[in-house]
Amino acid sequence: MATAAAAAAKPAPALSFSTAAAEGDEHAHYNHTDACHHLRWTAKESYEYMYARPWSRVVDFYAELVRTGAGAAGLADLFGKDENGYSLDTNGEDYTAPSENQTSTKSSKDRGGRWERVTFKIVLSYHGGSFDGWQKQPGLNTVQGLVEKHLGQFVDEKKAKQLEARSLPLEGCAVVAGRTDKGVTALQQVCSFYTWRKDVKSSDIKDAINKAAPDKLRPLHVSQVSREFHPNFAAKWRRYLYIFPLDEDVKLISGEEQSAKTVEGPECNIKPQSFDVGKVDKIIRQLEGKSLSYKMFARDTQASRSVGPPTECFMFHSRAAVAKLHTADENCEEGTTRAICIELVANRFLRKMVRVLVATAIREAAAGAEEDALLNLMEATCRRATAPPAPPDGLCLVDVGYEDFNRQRCFIVD
Structure with missing residues (x-):
C-alpha cells in the first residue's frame, strides 16, 4: 500500500509542449526540462x-537467417551461444493432438461444430523486407495473404461452397500470434489453420507453404494440435x-x-x-x-x-x-x-x-x-x-x- 501511495504521489515529469515553432512547422516537439x-x-x-x-547489412543478415531456416538458433552465434540450446523444439508440443488428449477431452468426440475440425500449428519464418507486413490487405503482398492462398487447397467442401457462393477466392484462414508491420522479419512466427477434412497431413501443409515464396517464406514446423489451441490467446x-x-x-x-x-x-x-x-x-x-x-x-x-x-x-x-x-x-x-x-x-x-x-x-x-x-x-x-x-x-x-x-x-x- 505504501508503494502504491508513493507511486501515486510521484510528480509528473517536467515536460512542456513547444509553441514557439512557426505555424507551418511540422516538427513541433516537447521541451524536456530535466537535467x-x-x-x-x-x-x-x-x-x-x-x-x-x-540498414542493408541488417536486412541481408535477416534474409540469410530466413533462407537457411535457422530460426532462433541462427541468432545464437551472434551472442556466442550454443545453437543447440536454441533449436526449434519439435519433439514435445505444448498442445497435444486430440488423439493424445482423450482423457482431458473425454466428451469432445460426442460434440459437433468446432470439435469435429482438425487444427494445425504452423511455425513460420519470413523476411520482412520482402512483404508488406503480415495482415492481408487488398493489392498488397502480405504474408497472411500468401499463406492463406496456399492453404485454400486444404479447406473442406462446405467451406469451399460458401466461398464460391460469395464469389470469394478459395483460401484458408490463418490465425496468428501477433501481426508484424511491413519490413519486420519473423524467425519463428506462430499461426494456426483448421479444417474439417480428415485426410490432411502436416507434411502436406508444409510442402504447400514452402512453395509459396522460396527463400522469403519458410515453414519450419507444422503439427496437429488440440482444438483448444489459439496462437494468440494461448501465448505467454x-x-x-x-x-x-x-x-x-x-x-x-x-x-x-x-x-x-x-x-x-x-x-x-x-x-x-x-x-x-x-x-x-x-x-x-x-x-x-x-x-x-x-x-x-x-x-x-x-x-x-x-x-x-x-x-x-x-x-x-x-x-x-x-x-x-x-x-x-x-x-x-x-x-x-x-x-x-x-x-x-x-x-x-x-x-x-x-x-x-x-x-x-x-x-x-x-x-x-x-x-x-x-x-x-x-x-x-x-x-x-x-x-x-x-x-x-x-x-x-x-x-x-x-x-x-x-x-x-x-x-x-x-
Missing part, C-alpha cells in the same frame, strides 16, 4: 539519425530483437570508453552526435520485471484503447549489448558490422511499441538522461514526448512462447 548532459534530438533529428545507418510471451547498426568509423560509442565520461559547462547546450551503448542498456533495464502502461510508446492506437489495462504490458526481459554482424555484399565479399542489439520479452506488445522504445532509449542515452528516463515518459500526456519509431528493418520477432518464461534462453544475460 541532461546534451540537448535532446528533435523528432526530425531523431528520425534522420535513425535512418542514416547501413513474445520475444523481439532489434539490431541497430553503428557507425563503423566511430569507436567511442561502444560504451566501454564513454560510459564514465560526462559533459559539463557550456557543452551541455550542444546536440549529441552519438550515443553510449552502456547507457542504453541501463535505461532499457528499468522496464524489466514491471507491468506498465505503454500507451506513450504505442502508435496508431485508437483512443478507446489508450487508457487502462488494454495498454499494460509486463516486461519479462529487457537488455542491450554490442554484437558483430557477419554479412556478405552483392560481390560475395564478407564484412563485419558492429551493432547494438536490444532484446525485449513481454507478455504482449502494442503497435510499433518496440520501435518507439528503441528510438526513445537511444535518444535519451545520447542526451545523457537519467536511467529512469523511460519510466518518467510513461506519465507523459502526449506521444510527441517520445521519439518517432525506429526503422522496421532492424526489428525481428524471434519466437513466441507457450510455456513459462525461462530467462536462460535469452540471448543477452548477465
